[in-house]
Amino acid sequence: MRNDRLTLRGEHLDKSFPPLAGQTEGHVVLSDLSLEVRQGEFLSILGKSGCGKSTLLRILGGFDPPDRGKITLGEQPVLHPDSRMIMIFQEPGQLFPWMTLWGNIVYAIKKTARPFHKEQAAERAEACLSEVGLTGYEESYPHELSGGMKQRAALARALALEPLALLMDEPFSSLDYLTRRSAQDTLLRLWRERGVTVIFVTHDIDEALTLSQRIAVFDSAAHRLGECFQNDGSPALKGRLEALLR
Ligand SMILES: Nc1ncnc2c1ncn2[C@@H]1O[C@H](COP(=O)(O)OP(=O)(O)OP(=O)(O)O)[C@@H](O)[C@H]1O
Numbered sequence: 001m002r003n004d005r006l007t008l009r010g011e012h013l014d015k016s017f018p019p020l021a022g023q024t025e026g027h028v029v030l031s032d033l034s035l036e037v038r039q040g041e042f043l044s045i046l047g048k049s050g051c052g053k054s055t056l057l058r059i060l061g062g063f064d065p066p067d068r069g070k071i072t073l074g075e076q077p078v079l080h081p082d083s084r085m086i087m088i089f090q091e092p093g094q095l096f097p098w099m100t101l102w103g104n105i106v107y108a109i110k111k112t113a114r115p116f117h118k119e120q121a122a123e124r125a126e127a128c129l130s131e132v133g134l135t136g137y138e139e140s141y142p143h144e145l146s147g148g149m150k151q152r153a154a155l156a157r158a159l160a161l162e163p164l165a166l167l168m169d170e171p172f173s174s175l176d177y178l179t180r181r182s183a184q185d186t187l188l189r190l191w192r193e194r195g196v197t198v199i200f201v202t203h204d205i206d207e208a209l210t211l212s213q214r215i216a217v218f219d220s221a222a223h224r225l226g227e228c229f230q231n232d233g234s235p236a237l238k239g240r241l242e243a244l245l246r
Pocket residue numbers: 017018027029047048049050051052053054055056203
């Protein structure tokens with residue numbers, strides 16, 4: 001159910017990096033960037049490689065501070081990472097390799113649930129693994145899972161924390177076509193059922209058109225989000241997005 005009180009806002013965000021080795025000038029990545037994503041909305045951010053999409057997600061998730069501007073989730077400022085917003089990255093390396101799948105998920109719940117009830121945590125872990133189709137792999141270690149299974153496991157672990165928002169940074173780009181389609185279907189089903197907000201970074205126009213309600217295009221020259229479209233899935237929109245990313 002939509003709850004506009006939990007809107008995620010980034011306001012007037014600036015971010016620059018100091019000069020890289022061998023360069024003299026610093027690097028402006030975000031400049032006066034603002035965005036607003038309502039609770040339960042699915043927004044994709046499309047942009048060319050290196051334009052600043054990951055930097056924006058990391059700032060929204062509280063992993064890096066902006067140089068200027070502020071992030072709020074509902075009324076509360078986002079100053080550091082917490083379990084309200086979970087990031088899922090491109091490389092499925094977010095699971096502890098020395099723990100089983102079960103151990104990974106229960107550990108995540110343990111870190112965030114206050115108070116922690118063992119039985120409730122087990123129920124939640126079981127439900128989340130089932131939701132992503134990984135029942136039966138509880139005792140598997142991450143290295144025993146395929147890339148697609150690892151990404152579904154990362155999704156299960158994220159959902160076990162009952163976040164308000166998922167910040168996803170090209171999470172399926174390393175998967176083959178069929179595995180990717182299956183992971184997209186899982187994500188869409190969970191998004192519909194859970195009402196979680198999703199911000200999904202991708203450079204794949206078809207993926208953005210398949211998944212999102214709204215698509216924002218990163219304007220590399222201005223270092224902020226440019227045009228934003230309601231996704232009607234039309235060939236005209238696809239053509240427009242292709243032209244903007246050319
Ligand atoms: N910690 C850092 N220090 C210096 N420069 C950085 C740092 N992080 C990112 N950058 C620079 O900021 C710019 C934007 O990087 P970012 O990873 O956000 O782009 P992106 O749009 O996600 O790229 P891609 O689609 O290739 O993943 C790049 O030029 C990158 O070199």
